[in-house]
Amino acid sequence: MRPPALPRFEGGQRLWMSSAGVGVVGLVATGVGALLDVREALYGYLFGFIYWLGLCLGTLLLLASFHASNARWPVVLRRTLEVTGATVPVFLVLFVPVGLGMARLYPWVTPSPELGEHALQVLAHREPYNTVPRFLLRAVGYFLAWGLVGHFLLRWSVRQDTEGSTRWTAWQRRLGSGALPVIGLAFSFMTLDWLMALDATWQSTVYGIYVYSGATVGALALVVVAGVATRDTQHFGRLLTPGHYQRLGTLLFAFICFWAYIAYSQYMLIWVASLPEEVTWYLVRMHGGWGAVSWALILGHFVLPFAVLLSRELKQRPRALAGVALWMLLLHAVDTAWLVLPALSPSRAHLPWTALTAWVGVGGCAVAFAVWRSRGMYPVPVGDPFLVHSLQVRQP
Amino acid sequence: MSQVDPQVPAPGDALVTHPLLTGRHSDAEYSESLLAYVHAPPTRAWWMLLGVGLTGTALLAVAVGVTLWVGVGAWGNNIPVAWAYGITNFVWWIGIGHAGTLISAILLLFQERWRSSINRFAEAMTLFAVTCAGLFPLLHLGRPWKFYWLIPYPSTLRAWPQFRSPLTWDIAAVGTYLTVSLLFWYLGLIPDLATARDTARTHRARFWYGLASLGWRGSARHWRQWRTGYLLLAGLATPLVVSVHTLVSFDFAVAQLPGWHTTVFPPYFVGGAVFSGFALVLTLLIPARKALGLEQVVTLAHLDNMARVLLVTGWVVAYGYIQEHFFAWFSGNPYEQHVTWAQHVGPYAPLFWLQIFCNVLVPQLFWVARLRTNTAVLWGASLLVNVGMWTERFLIVVSPLSMDFLPSAWAAYRPTWVDWSLLVGTMCFFGTAFLLFLKFVPAVSMSEVKELRREVDESERFREELGGAP
Amino acid sequence: MSHWVLGEFGSDLALVEALRVLRAQGYQRLDAHTPFPVDAVFEALSLGRSRLPLLALVAGLGGAGFAYLTQWFTNAVDFPLDVGGRPLHSAPTSLPIAFELGVLSAALMIFGALMVLFGFPHVTHPVFDAEAFRSASVDGFWASVLVEDAGDGLAHVEKLLRDAGARRVAVVVAEAGT
Structure with a gap:
């Protein structure tokens, strides 16, 4: 009945070093791009940064939710979630370019008269919220909240590996559930500060939930991919059963539907009311090349995966599910680009090459940090009292 | 069966303080105890409550009669407050119904076993609540006997309904919701009606339960299809329940009125619906489990879980408030700001602060584990949440209407006795229907409890094996 | 005239065992009646997936x-x-x-x-003729076998059921066409 003993994770040397190498090369290339066209490079960088930060925070929120619901089946996935959720410090460092470039990204920093009188008035009204020191202070606050929660969830779990006391499970559950409002609100205001503010005056109260739904889809897809990638190794993927994939696939399916639901609600409400200060954001995304991107999202991010994931058999087949998950990771990038890049070039769809280098750069650094951090740790929380329950999970 | 399923918390598991079933009983004992109330003659308390309920239902009949005779003018609404109690009650009632579907369908899909003892009960609530809810828009039509004008039929008027209006969406949503809830409830009920038939003490009971159970004989072939069908209906009911309250929120959010037009309304309404629905389940379940002696199947674990749901959905609602208030200020739009500000200090301010107290502060009690299983606290809190959620809907419906763009058109709203009677009357009708349900239908699903019993046993055995082989 | 031979077992495990025995003996027209769905019974009857x-x-x-x-x-x-x-x-x-x-x-x-x-509503199914069958929705796990010929066949099935541990055995006349 005991779980098959996996040794501590000692490999990964090559993986983290090559990821770090790729990451540095990507970041340097983006830096070179910035010398050529600093505005393009900044938008491209923001895209890459938000994509990977979204995966990290989606994972962290998922982990906290699992703790809050006392769930047993995901215990075997938890170390991976914990390590991914604890990569927040990398993003604090990687936030520096965003902070430095904020004047070129966010119109409120130095409002130009071209925005028109109305927009200038609105921005003047928002001044108590929108000042550079407050923006930076809030950013530090967000990172502190996410970083501390991620750090302690990982640390307590690791301590349980050796001490084995159920006390640590209780503490993780308390922190996981208690921190949800804090990290959730930080996430919501982050989407306002770093994404919504790309447009001078546009606002939507459901925007934070939209970004959250997409990030969770990405996080779930990431876990599936990581599980399948480590199937034949001494890592957690070896322990995953069709029951786990079935549940992960169901969650992925649910969040894809949730994403579509939020996206539809936001679009329909703005479309039908047709208020001039709201519709501009969608007008940009419905015309020119961005219209095609919108259609790609509807079909690729919802219709296709929805139809495919209806199948029970597919959700239990690791490789097939990993295919869907990879597809969702790609479409999540399209979604993130769709949020960020129209602010750079509203009239035509344009993907600056620095977006690709920044994506590789930020991703390489984040992956390298996660792999480096997890060395010497057990690949699953071996001290958790419910690990055996998780390993015995049967197909529903 | 022979496989272990350790996902079900069993007594003695690490960190499990409240088991899902207490005591050990055989299948026959479960059938007997869960049907005792159905087969026994009604008690005096039941008759008295039924009397109260029927009196209130009579009041409802009077109020409906007056509304039909006089017209909607019998209500307090008038321009500019064209929607008031009617729509508030509609939103409130339909929200209450959502907990039933959530418990039955979503928890079934997530294989949360704590649903098994309370789903029947909550689904019945859904049916009655949706019936009450449907009454209000129907009466609000003004000429309810022309309701079929909302349905596309080839009429001699040569006109069609206008499908870009959320009012036509509501017909589809509420009609579908009522039908699907009924089918789901009845399908789940058939095996238990058969048990009632087979344990009936009188010939008459046997006859009627026999008819109602349609000839269920527990055949394995039937169970196989039944289970698939039940799961499929659950899979359909889950997006349905979300869509229903979303469409209700669209009634407001598609408008351009400050305080109504905001994109967070759909998820925030759904969260609020689940919040108030769970509160009402608790309000009714806590006394019912005592009166019907259901403590061994509806245990502290169930109460604990429901309190947690209250906490979570309370936070969803709170998030909605935060978004609404922050963005009202952030927008720089003077109308938006005024509507929000007037709620804090204007004529409706006491209601606003009551809403914040009931919906945001009260649920925070449930961070404390001890309070989650304290029935008195739980019951009181659930009542307050019901009040708070009704208040919230009232404020959403009425306050933006009474203070829109043109100050000279502002007017306050006052309910009439007909408005109050409709609200109280639907509550009494709901109570009456609920009493009849408790008397005639097994309130806890017996087949599911028997299945759960085995799963808890397996889980216990699993734990013992673990303990035996360290 | 065909008959349903019904046998009641005390537990789901005993029922599954009996169904295996009956199938091994070549009886194909089998059914089971249980108070709640039992996966092992579906497997024993090799019921296919639902469409x-x-x-x-x-x-x-x-x-x-x-x-x-x-x-x-x-x-x-x-x-x-x-x-x-x-x-x-x-x-x-x-x-x-x-x-x-x-x-x-x-x-x-x-x-x-x-x-x-x-085939619902069908409140007059022959199995209801057996008074003991009322336990099928309470705590009895019943196996049923449709036997075409009266006489020896019936007795043989009854004996098989009893040998498999049936608490009670009942025989009812099947309707034409079932």
């Missing part, structure tokens, strides 16, 4: 498509109605009803198909 999901999918898509077309036809073709300058054929506002009608059609299809598959 309901496919039916529900078809009905759901059909209902949704019908609703969408109806809205398009009524508001954009047959009686064009301009509402606040919105397009006559406006997809975003047609989706809610299409979704609701899709769900409604699928649900009605599921329930209706179940009733047809079960």
